[in-house]
Amino acid sequence: MALHRLTLRLRPTVTHVRSVHTSRYGRQQEAAAVDPEPEPISVFRTQENDPACQSEKQIGQFYTLPSEHIRLLFPHGLPKRYQQQVKTFNEACVMVRQPALEVISYMKKADYSQPALRYLFYGVTGSGKTMSLCHAVHFCYTQGWVVLHIPDAHLWVKNCKELLPSSYNSSRFDQPLQATAWLRNFKITNERFLSKIKIKHRYVWTKRESTEGGRPLGELVDQGISRVKSSSDVVAAVMKELRQQSGHPEGNFRLAVAVDGVNALWGKSTIKKEDKSAVDPEELTLVYNLRKLLKNDWIGGAIITTLSQTGSLYTSKSAYLPQELLGERGFDSMDPFIPLSVPNYSEKEFESCYLYYTDRNWLQHSQSGTEEGKKELIFLSNRNPTMFDRLCSFL
Amino acid sequence: MAASVAGLLKPWTPSVFLVRWSRYNPYYLEPEVRREAYSRSEAELSAEEQEERKLKELRPIKAATCSATSSVFDDPVISKFIRMIMTEGNKVLAREIVTQTLENIKRKQVEKYHKSPPGKKEEIECNPYTIFHTALENCKPVVGLASIQKGGKFYQVPIPLTDNRRRFLAMKWMITECRENKHRRTHMYEKLSQELLAAFEKEGNVIKKKHELHKMAEANRAYAHYRWW
Numbered sequence: 270m271a272l273h274r275l276t277l278r279l280r281p282t283v284t285h286v287r288s289v290h291t292s293r294y295g296r297q298q299e300a301a302a303v304d305p306e307p308e309p310i311s312v313f314r315t316q317e318n319d320p321a322c323q324s325e326k327q328i329g330q331f332y333t334l335p336s337e338h339i340r341l342l343f344p345h346g347l348p349k350r351y352q353q354q355v356k357t358f359n360e361a362c363v364m365v366r367q368p369a370l371e372v373i374s375y376m377k378k379a380d381y382s383q384p385a386l387r388y389l390f391y392g393v394t395g396s397g398k399t400m401s402l403c404h405a406v407h408f409c410y411t412q413g414w415v416v417l418h419i420p421d422a423h424l425w426v427k428n429c430k431e432l433l434p435s436s437y438n439s440s441r442f443d444q445p446l447q448a449t450a451w452l453r454n455f456k457i458t459n460e461r462f463l464s465k466i467k468i469k470h471r472y473v474w475t476k477r478e479s480t481e482g483g484r485p486l487g488e489l490v491d492q493g494i495s496r497v498k499s500s501s502d503v504v505a506a507v508m509k510e511l512r513q514q515s516g517h518p519e520g521n522f523r524l525a526v527a528v529d530g531v532n533a534l535w536g537k538s539t540i541k542k543e544d545k546s547a548v549d550p551e552e553l554t555l556v557y558n559l560r561k562l563l564k565n566d567w568i569g570g571a572i573i574t575t576l577s578q579t580g581s582l583y584t585s586k587s588a589y590l591p592q593e594l595l596g597e598r599g600f601d602s603m604d605p606f607i608p609l610s611v612p613n614y615s616e617k618e619f620e621s622c623y624l625y626y627t628d629r630n631w632l633q634h635s636q637s638g639t640e641e642g643k644k645e646l647i648f649l650s651n652r653n654p655t656m657f658d659r660l661c662s663f664l
Numbered sequence: 665m666a667a668s669v670a671g672l673l674k675p676w677t678p679s680v681f682l683v684r685w686s687r688y689n690p691y692y693l694e695p696e697v698r699r700e701a702y703s704r705s706e707a708e709l710s711a712e713e714q715e716e717r718k719l720k721e722l723r724p725i726k727a728a729t730c731s732a733t734s735s736v737f738d739d740p741v742i743s744k745f746i747r748m749i750m751t752e753g754n755k756v757l758a759r760e761i762v763t764q765t766l767e768n769i770k771r772k773q774v775e776k777y778h779k780s781p782p783g784k785k786e787e788i789e790c791n792p793y794t795i796f797h798t799a800l801e802n803c804k805p806v807v808g809l810a811s812i813q814k815g816g817k818f819y820q821v822p823i824p825l826t827d828n829r830r831r832f833l834a835m836k837w838m839i840t841e842c843r844e845n846k847h848r849r850t851h852m853y854e855k856l857s858q859e860l861l862a863a864f865e866k867e868g869n870v871i872k873k874k875h876e877l878h879k880m881a882e883a884n885r886a887y888a889h890y891r892w893w
Contacts, residue, residue, distance in 0.1 A: 357771050359778040630774055633791040636736040645736060662770070663763040663792070664737060 313621040320408035331362040369404040392611035395655025409525035423580035426538035448500035463487030516569015524570035530577035535599030764853035766792040799863035803834035822881035
């Protein structure tokens with residue numbers, strides 16, 4: 270890494286010297302001295318903003334997400350506190366960490382004619398699972414994949430304001446509001462593919478409305494956004510089309526399915542039917558179709574998921590392992606998957622985060638710059654990313 | 665009287681331990697919370713301090729309060745403010761409100777800092793603690809009014825205030841202003857941060873209240889000699 274820094278520092282001076290290398294020794298010295306010092310090279314930032322080019326050398330360093338990408342790729346995907354941080358610091362920096370790099374390296378080497386691989390991030394509360402997921406999704410986006418990002422599956426099994434019986438299958442329930450919101454965000458993220466991908470089957474919505482095969486996917490999505498009643502079925506149709514077409518030569522795209530809080534799909538829900546009995550998540554169309562998508566029977570893509578205890582229902586606060594949070598049914602459905610542990614910050618990563626906050630003028634307390642203060646921060650937060658962030662916010 | 669009571673009860677050790685808020689026997693000594701006091705070795709202490717240490721080995725010591733910390737981030741003014749905001753003993757909520765207020769102030773200022781051109785950056789104060797202290801200083805009244813009876817009538821007489829009284833009045837006005845005169849649906853931390861930032865710039869309702877008190881005191885200057893202390 271020292272060599273990397275050295276080469277960065279030498280690069281502008283080397284080009285300058287090359288043009289005057291024939292001149293006398295004295296003039297050469299002057300030219301090198303007059304050349305303005307490039308931007309101070311910070312230990313915690315990296316100029317490598319493309320996830321595909323990042324490697325272990327950049328672990329612990331922050332790379333910047335371009336604001337265009339955030340607006341298009343993450344209309345709903347980033348955690349709330351991180352969005353506030355982006356607004357305050359006027360930039361979006363993500364730390365390069367080992368679990369995300371591992372997933373990206375697997376995705377680069379995977380064989381996409383085989384069934385899709387399932388990756389699962391797990392770890393204690395606040396250790397950075399959602400941010401690792403966002404990093405992996407950014408990689409997929411920059412590689413030109415279709416991104417199907419469900420920001421929080423727990424939102425689909427709780428606090429449902431409108432529950433309609435499904436028109437397609439009478440034993441299931443529709444959630445029009447959540448489905449339309451998701452379709453809108455899907456449209457923003459995958460604008461460029463909506464006209465290219467053509468649907469194969471014919472879908473009949475009502476006596477007068479239907480979507481024929483061969484129409485672009487964008488029409489299907491618009492149908493779901495405008496006709497709120499059938500939006501859940503539209504979501505199911507979109508998932509089915511993408512699943513069947515990814516990886517095949519005529520589709521010419523790869524599909525990335527990113528689900529945050531995947532343990533919600535096999536847990537309990539707080540939604541009640543009219544006779545006050547609880548609804549099993551399997552009886553919700555959105556959850557049913559998402560489970561079909563998470564099965565590894567399709568090719569040409571990857572499934573990246575995260576466990577989450579924070580939004581989950583009826584799970585103990587200290588549970589974080591896949592077995593505990595997914596339960597028996599969930600684990601059997603997700604099996605086989607590649608588990609990736611997301612630990613708390615290592616010493617180097619903590620240092621990097623501390624320097625980043627100091628650089629952005631976030632650590633303002635007079636004592637937070639001292640050794641004593643830093644030791645106290647390490648003690649109080651236990652190097653947990655969320656706890657450190659919450660502590661620093663008022664110090 | 666306290667000394668004689670202490671003398672009577674010298675060899676006594678209680679079977680039931682006293683709780684902090686009931687009155688302690690004066691025999692009990694104050695606890696030492698600061699970390700620096702324990703890191704000093706025998707040689708550095710003067711004679712009195714060595715005597716004190718010997719005394720502490722023998723005498724019972726009062727229990728320290730739950731809120732006493734040896735943390736470097738401890739601020740007595742902020743602790744006092746948290747205690748004043750607290751209602752019905754809910755200190756957790758009061759502390760949450762104050763920390764959210766500090767975070768809110770810092771967010772607003774840091775956002776302004778990052779969006780401003782390089783020339784203007786030095787003028788923006790980002791430290792929420794300096795903003796809080798300066799705002800409180802700006803709200804503290806210099807003179808207060810006391811109601812003194814003379815010849816059957818009550819006169820509002822300007823009097824000097826102690827430091828504690830001034831700090832109490834500033835905090836009390838700040839909290840009442842935010843509780844009563846702001847829009848019902850905003851969070852307390854939002855209301856507090858707005859009022860504190862205004863007071864930092866010497867604007868806002870609390871500063872106005874301080875100026876009105878000063879004007880009243882100036883108007884009643886003639887009665888100042890009614891004060892006998």
